[in-house]
Amino acid sequence: MKILLLTGPGGDAQGWGDMSVTESVAAAVESAGHDARTAFVETEDAFRQALETGGFDLVWSSLYHISPNEKFIGRNEVGLWVADALDERGIPYVGSDSRTMKNMIDKFATHTILARSGVPVPGHRLARPGDNLGGVSYPAFVKPMCESRSVGISDESVVADEGELRRRMDYIAREFDEAALVEDFLPGDEYTVLLLGNGTDRQCLPGRVKVEDKHFGKYNILRSDLRGVGLTRIYDAGERGEEAAALAGRAAEAMGCLDHVRIDLKADAAGELRIMEVNGIPGLKPRKSWAPQLYTLFYASPLGEMEDYRNLIRDIINSAWGRASESPSK
Numbered sequence: 591m592k593i594l595l596l597t598g599p600g601g602d603a604q605g606w607g608d609m610s611v612t613e614s615v616a617a618a619v620e621s622a623g624h625d626a627r628t629a630f631v632e633t634e635d636a637f638r639q640a641l642e643t644g645g646f647d648l649v650w651s652s653l654y655h656i657s658p659n660e661k662f663i664g665r666n667e668v669g670l671w672v673a674d675a676l677d678e679r680g681i682p683y684v685g686s687d688s689r690t691m692k693n694m695i696d697k698f699a700t701h702t703i704l705a706r707s708g709v710p711v712p713g714h715r716l717a718r719p720g721d722n723l724g725g726v727s728y729p730a731f732v733k734p735m736c737e738s739r740s741v742g743i744s745d746e747s748v749v750a751d752e753g754e755l756r757r758r759m760d761y762i763a764r765e766f767d768e769a770a771l772v773e774d775f776l777p778g779d780e781y782t783v784l785l786l787g788n789g790t791d792r793q794c795l796p797g798r799v800k801v802e803d804k805h806f807g808k809y810n811i812l813r814s815d816l817r818g819v820g821l822t823r824i825y826d827a828g829e830r831g832e833e834a835a836a837l838a839g840r841a842a843e844a845m846g847c848l849d850h851v852r853i854d855l856k857a858d859a860a861g862e863l864r865i866m867e868v869n870g871i872p873g874l875k876p877r878k879s880w881a882p883q884l885y886t887l888f889y890a891s892p893l894g895e896m897e898d899y900r901n902l903i904r905d906i907i908n909s910a911w912g913r914a915s916e917s918p919s920k
């Protein structure tokens with residue numbers, strides 16, 4: 591099979607990683623017996639051109655949407671979403687459809703869908719500068735509505751009163767030009783679950799996310815400076831693994847996720863697990879990203895982590911291709 595790997599300036603911020611990660615994915619695709627071609631697209635025209643040139647059976651994109659922005663994801667109200675363009679042309683691709691991708695990027699939409707399906711999420715609301723903020727309970731946690739990699743998250747994300755909340759909302763509006771998502775603060779342990787495959791074949795692989803206590807400041811939260819530097823590691827989820835996996839499975843079902851997503855959870859003040867977010871294009875840095883670490887936790891090969899990585903990539907492709915061969919329109 592011929593697979594087109596799609597990336598661009600936003601590949602790291604939006605999806606699985608930068609060019610070196612794309613090269614790792616390409617090498618793993620090749621070792622699974624497929625051909626990999628990479629298109630680095632900086633503009634919507636370049637993206638359309640890459641699609642029109644053809645010569646591939648399946649697309650795998652590290653981008654939700656085409657954007658010159660290297661730092662942030664954003665909502666992209668006007669620009670082109672990759673899954674929309676692929677659906678329009680009937681091209682099969684890895685991952686969820688466009689509606690689900692958009693809902694996963696928008697953490698407020700995710701919470702709305704999950705809450706409606708009875709899946710536990712933290713109490714939440716959107717807030718923009720100037721809004722009436724009565725009814726918020728403190729401590730609250732304030733984050734950008736559409737970002738990833740803990741961008742915009744520091745100890746200042748935990749606010750104790752309306753003054754602190756307004757200062758953090760102003761920061762988010764200024765830095766990201768986004769509404770702030772205000773959630774109940776979750777003080778407990780953190781988990782993440784890799785979901786692989788579809789329907790009754792879907793596997794939910796849970797892990798506990800840990801950072802050495804000495805790296806935390808005031809709160810046990812994954813600040814942006816703790817991400818991408820090898821300080822967070824995935825461990826056996828222990829006695830709460832099954833529960834985390836079951837919740838993540840319900841969340842993936844409610845959202846309509848396909849092929850592979852990673853779902854993050856944290857325990858609230860009463861110890862109940864709540865879903866923080868659903869990542870539609872999980873990071874795929876060999877060894878470092880959480881998805882490959884979760885895979886290794888369950889399927890460690892005697893040949894080592896790089897072999898696990900290749901197997902993970904193979905499983906993701908098989909999941910997408912299995913769907914595509916069942917229904918020619920996907």
Ligand SMILES: Nc1ncnc2c1ncn2[C@@H]1O[C@H](COP(=O)(O)OP(=O)(O)OP(=O)(O)O)[C@@H](O)[C@H]1O
Pocket residue numbers: 712731733737738739740741743773774775776777780810811812813854856866867869
């Ligand atoms: N309501 C909350 N209460 C306490 N901590 C939180 C809350 N929401 C998020 N966090 C902390 O902030 C981190 C990042 O939040 P979240 O997972 O929502 O965003 P992200 O930047 O999209 O993450 P990712 O890199 O996994 O895509 C979490 O891993 C967690 O440690």
Ligand SMILES: [Mg+2]
Pocket residue numbers: 854866867
């Ligand atoms: Mg997260």
